[in-house]
Ligand SMILES: Nc1ncnc2c1ncn2[C@@H]1O[C@H](COP(=O)(O)OP(=O)(O)OP(=O)(O)O)[C@@H](O)[C@H]1O
Ligand SMILES: Nc1ncnc2c1ncn2[C@@H]1O[C@H](COP(=O)(O)OP(=O)(O)OP(=O)(O)O)[C@@H](O)[C@H]1O
């Protein structure tokens with residue numbers, strides 16, 4: 220978005236405020252999301268990255284109303300949305316579409332590929348002939364031929380084909396918010412490029428706000444404007460994608476960045492200890508990354524670092540952020556104590 | 560296993576053809592695929608979505624799709640045992656013993672109503688007689704080794720309570736529990752973040768080194784292959800386009816499809832690409848056998864005969880082969 224953007228467009232299309240989600244209860248409680256706030260404007264792509272189990276899909280499901288938050292709100296164009304999808308009106312439901320992480324499971328196995336994509340259009344009252352044409356167009360956009368796969372059922376197509384069918388279905392109703400949960404992860408790089416180019420055009424031309432969940436940092440770098448790094452249900456770092464990835468401020472972001480295999484480049488130092496990730500069943504205290512962090516101190520165990528703005532659009536939740544460490548001669552004062 | 564175990568190939572596939580017949584329609588999925596995997600060797604398979612990688616892996620394992628009749632030609636041997644001649648009962652009884660698989664979609668391979676530790680135990684006890692308690696402790700250990708936090712508690716959970724990536728790790732634990740001769744990993748790390756991905760692949764490397772297990776790794780992540788596989792096979796529309804040592808295929812690809820694929824890899828450095836370099840066009844319909852080269856319609860160096868004559872296997876260098884008329888011409892010219 221440019222500086223000259225008019226005021227109306229400055230109202231976020233989607234906002235998530237202080238979201239908390241828990242599963243189970245008592246000793247078996249899983250603290251999946253622990254106070255996450257996000258905001259997205261029209262035409263913006265926000266990438267959500269973070270390790271497996273960090274709560275990415277759960278945030279996405281809370282946005283579409285498939286899990287009920289323990290606290291926090293989801294706002295669409297400034298209006299608070301009912302926690303459950305069934306309590307939201309039809310138009311809102313059509314406005315927030317999601318491509319699920321498990322493509323085969325999210326498609327109706329008893330319907331053909333064409334019927335699966337036509338379903339949201341039918342719910343919207345689009346006529347049969349128009350539906351047929353639109354389904355073809357959508358399949359073509361994601362590089363699939365309606366004559367070849369249209370009449371098959373989800374069990375009779377490949378993983379990547381199923382993933383593209385769910386993308387086509389999510390795009391059918393021209394949503395204002397598109398959530399893509401690992402939506403291109405099952406595609407080879409060439410088809411992935413085709414699909415990402417389509418998503419990019421749709422975001423630009425239809426002014427869609429896209430929440431793009433992915434663990435592929437190279438993809439994230441090329442498609443997103445902003446990146447939010449999640450660790451155990453908390454934001455570690457958020458900011459303009461290129462700035463965050465080229466100079467991470469949080470040690471976890473740096474470790475993620477270092478772990479990316481690139482053709483022809485030997486794997487670097489992991490940049491963290493090999494301690495197990497903490498259990499999501501223990502209510503997080505302090506910094507959730509401290510056990511694996513090479514810069515952790517006693518402070519990190521005692522206090523949860525707040526997300527602090529370190530630049531105009533850049534926030535980091537770390538007591539010893541990397542940039543500061545790099546600037547200072549002595550990165551971490553030894554008086555702070557031994558690593559926790 | 561035969562007595563000459565050290566000489567037996569973990570996998571030997573010859574001219575495999577697979578057609579799915581449902582009613583009137585025939586889908587010609589695999590059109591003559593051959594592949595050898597030595598014991599302890601890791602072979603990567605990359606290729607266009609829909610080109611037959613998963614069908615190839617499932618056919619080796621003896622899994623046939625429901626609702627379609629499958630017409631198979633060629634031969635498959637796993638650790639010397641003929642997989643195509645085996646009856647369903649034989650396949651079932653040795654499931655996990657000769658070959659096991661990590662699936663692209665972990666949810667589909669696990670039973671949602673059974674606690675995960677039991678599913679892993681099933682895999683362990685299928686092969687050897689182990690006491691229940693031991694098996695359970697082993698299941699917990701396996702979960703720990705694939706990086707599931709709090710494995711004692713998580714072992715008691717049901718698959719639906721896991722995140723996508725965590726579930727994939729359960730699938731991996733179940734697949735290696737039985738110490739198979741051949742592990743088919745169909746995009747095992749697609750759902751995993753890079754730090755966990757690394758850990759899981761390290762684990763597969765260790766298992767392979769310790770047990771001599773052969774590994775077939777289907778992946779879209781070409782960066783990952785470099786460190787993890789000895790050889791790479793590039794598939795397109797049911798055929799092998801190119802095969803060779805991984806480093807060579809990645810650095811000096813011979814086939815135009817491989818070159819297109821490598822060019823499409825998004826990069827973490829260099830200029831940001833708002834428009835990523837895709838290969839134009841799409842996979843040909845598999846409703847008919849492909850005449851000539853299946854990549855012809857999208858190929859930047861296409862010739863007339865590519866549409867009609869099947870390209871020969873051209874040896875580019877020792878162990879490096881490409882199926883391409885343009886490559887054949889180059890070889891001819893340089894001779
Ligand atoms: N229905 C559920 N019941 C219990 N726990 C759950 C449930 N769904 C998710 N969880 C737990 O909540 C946490 C967050 O899960 P989530 O699926 O959001 O992770 P994720 O970041 O999407 O991970 P991945 O990258 O593996 O998909 C995990 O610890 C997961 O096991
Ligand atoms: N039951 C079936 N009937 C007809 N065609 C099928 C059936 N199952 C799969 N196919 C087709 O066979 C081809 C190969 O499928 P396969 O799942 O092996 O692809 P893949 O290479 O694994 O792709 P991906 O990378 O997307 O997972 C696809 O074009 C698919 O549409």
Ligand SMILES: [Mg+2]
Pocket residue numbers: 275276277320400722723724
């Ligand atoms: Mg997820």
Ligand SMILES: [Mg+2]
Pocket residue numbers: 377378379612613614663745
């Ligand atoms: Mg597949």
